[in-house]
Amino acid sequence: xxxxxSADKGPKEDFQPSEHQHVRYNPLRDEWVLVSAHRxxxxxxxxxxxxxxxxxPRNDPSNPLCPGAKRANGEVNPLYESTYLFENDFPxxxxxxxxxxxxxxxxxxxxxxxxxxxxxxxxPWSDMTLPLMSLLEIRVVIDxxxxxxxxxxxxxxxVQIFENKGAMMGCSxxxxxCQVWASNYLPNEAQIEDRTQKKYLLExxxxxxxxxxxxEATQKDRLVVExxxxxxxxxxxxxxxxxxxxxxxxxxxxxxxxxHKERDSLASIMKRLLTKYDNxxxxxxxxSMGWHGAPTGPHxxxxxxxWQLHAHYYPPLxxxxxxxxxxxxxxxxxxxxxxxxxxxxxxRLRGLTEEHYKLKQTGTDQQNLQ
Ligand code: H2U
Ligand code: ZN
Numbered sequence: 001x002x003x004x005x006s007a008d009k010g011p012k013e014d015f016q017p018s019e020h021q022h023v024r025y026n027p028l029r030d031e032w033v034l035v036s037a038h039r040x041x042x043x044x045x046x047x048x049x050x051x052x053x054x055x056x057p058r059n060d061p062s063n064p065l066c067p068g069a070k071r072a073n074g075e076v077n078p079l080y081e082s083t084y085l086f087e088n089d090f091p092x093x094x095x096x097x098x099x100x101x102x103x104x105x106x107x108x109x110x111x112x113x114x115x116x117x118x119x120x121x122x123x124p125w126s127d128m129t130l131p132l133m134s135l136l137e138i139r140v141v142i143d144x145x146x147x148x149x150x151x152x153x154x155x156x157x158x159v160q161i162f163e164n165k166g167a168m169m170g171c172s173x174x175x176x177x178c179q180v181w182a183s184n185y186l187p188n189e190a191q192i193e194d195r196t197q198k199k200y201l202l203e204x205x206x207x208x209x210x211x212x213x214x215x216e217a218t219q220k221d222r223l224v225v226e227x228x229x230x231x232x233x234x235x236x237x238x239x240x241x242x243x244x245x246x247x248x249x250x251x252x253x254x255x256x257x258x259x260h261k262e263r264d265s266l267a268s269i270m271k272r273l274l275t276k277y278d279n280x281x282x283x284x285x286x287x288s289m290g291w292h293g294a295p296t297g298p299h300x301x302x303x304x305x306x307w308q309l310h311a312h313y314y315p316p317l318x319x320x321x322x323x324x325x326x327x328x329x330x331x332x333x334x335x336x337x338x339x340x341x342x343x344x345x346x347x348r349l350r351g352l353t354e355e356h357y358k359l360k361q362t363g364t365d366q367q368n369l370q
Contacts, residue, residue: 017341026237027208030196033239034330034337037344051321052166052284056127056174065175067124082137083144084121091117093183115156115183120144122176129165129176129284131274131356138267142255145291146263148180150256153296156182158190161255166286168316168324186295193292194307201306209308213247222342224349225272229265232273234346239336241318241325242280242345244273246311253294253307276352277315287315 015022021036064071067079072089093115100110122141123133130138145161152159163178164171186194200208216222216233224232224244235245246269252258258266277285291311294304318325318339330337353360 018344023335024237026235026239027200027212028193028196028237030192032335033237034335035341036337037339037341039339046323046326048322049168049324051281052168052286053174054284058125058127060126063126063173063175065119065121065173065177066126080121080124082124082140084124085118085144085148088117088119088179091115093117093181111185113183113185115181116152118148118152118180118182120148120178120180122178126175129274129278131271131278132358133176133271135264135267135271138270139263142258142263142266146256146258149254149291149293149296152180152182153254153256153300155297156184157295157297157299158183158186159296160187160190160290162288162290164288166284168286169288171286184297190292190295194295197306197308207251207306207308209247209310210251213249213308216247217249222346224276224346225269225354227265227269229262230269232269234342234349236342238342238345239327239338240314240316241338241340242277242315242349244313244349246270246273246313248309251305252309253304254296254309255291255293257309272354273313275354275356276349277313279352279355279357280349281317281321282357283321285315286317287313289313 017035018037021034021038023032023034025032059066061069063069065077067077067081067084070076071086075086077084077086093113095114095116097112097114099112103109120141122128122130123137130141133141149159149161159180159182161178161180197208200211204211212235213231217226217231222233222236224234226232229249230246231249232244232246234243238244248258248262250262252262274285277287289311291309293309294307295302316324325339327336
């Protein structure tokens with residue numbers, strides 16, 4: 001892969017990443033991103049988003065994710081008091097479907113896609129979000145994630161845990177929840193990361209993201225939060241303005257391999273990161289997040305040492321609660337472009353307090369959020 005300027009080696013004295021546009025390499029996706037931080041100075045006359053509603057009813061009997069509510073398939077949810085999992089009533093992947101048949105032309109290929117889609121509610125209250133939950137409650141979510149990875153990963157090659165938070169990310173329901181889609185194949189992102197990490201280990205004799213974590217822990221200018229077991233960075237190659245990467249310090253293949261101590265410290269670092277996110281624009285910060293780890297099912301038998309467990313956070317907001325980053329025009333047709341440097345984004349996040357603005361403003365505890 002060539003940035004088109006391979007003769008240009010090492011930083012020049014007059015080069016300022018925050019002033020001078022440049023392209024950066026994303027080794028995980030084997031692609032380049034255009035960084036043009038000076039564009040942050042331009043005035044914004046485009047679309048403004050509606051900031052997320054701060055007033056979500058704690059229990060809404062008409063919300064199908066609430067305890068005791070009726071879902072689309074007619075089932076009534078139990079009066080759950082912690083996490084609650086159910087099979088998605090509108091699944092994108094089902095366990096059985098007929099084979100599409102072999103293609104008649106190499107340009108018209110189809111393959112079978114089978115799987116299972118699960119919805120996981122994090123908490124019985126609709127006005128709760130992960131950063132407002134207690135460490136113990138977040139730990140329960142982490143344990144459930146590990147459990148479902150182990151269960152569904154017993155047979156399925158890929159189990160994708162993801163959370164769409166906020167209407168801006170297409171989330172249809174304010175109730176705190178995530179989704180889990182298990183598939184009988186490796187989806188595109190998994191295939192790309194499998195290929196790039198495999199190649200990196202072969203060439204450099206160290207797993208890519210283990211090496212990257214060590215590098216960032218030393219350099220520190222893209223670090224957002226860290227603890228004994230984890231670090232969160234705005235990756236060098238981040239595309240979304242406040243995108244982050246959550247990495248274990250130890251080489252860990254899968255979520256289910258985390259120790260008790262690492263699960264506790266994960267709960268803590270998630271709470272700290274998500275509190276900073278909410279504090280950035282003093283709103284419930286929208287994002288899509290998800291876990292990536294070594295493939296499962298038949299791959300449990302394979303050497304997957306090129307993989308390092310990690311979570312991606314992709315928030316859409318750019319400069320306020322109402323101005324989002326659009327991935328359109330140049331991004332769709334040429335390559336991704338970002339407006340502030342990852343170092344600037346990390347510095348902003350680092351500087352934010354870890355006391356949640358909602359708790360500070362009202363002086364309330366989490367039992368009384370409204
Ligand atoms: P999202 O808002 O992240 O899409 O999650 C809500 C999910 O809940 C969505 O995938 C499912 C939707 O299909 N759902 C049910 O399975 N049953 C219902 O009664 C409503 C919503
Ligand atoms: Zn990944």
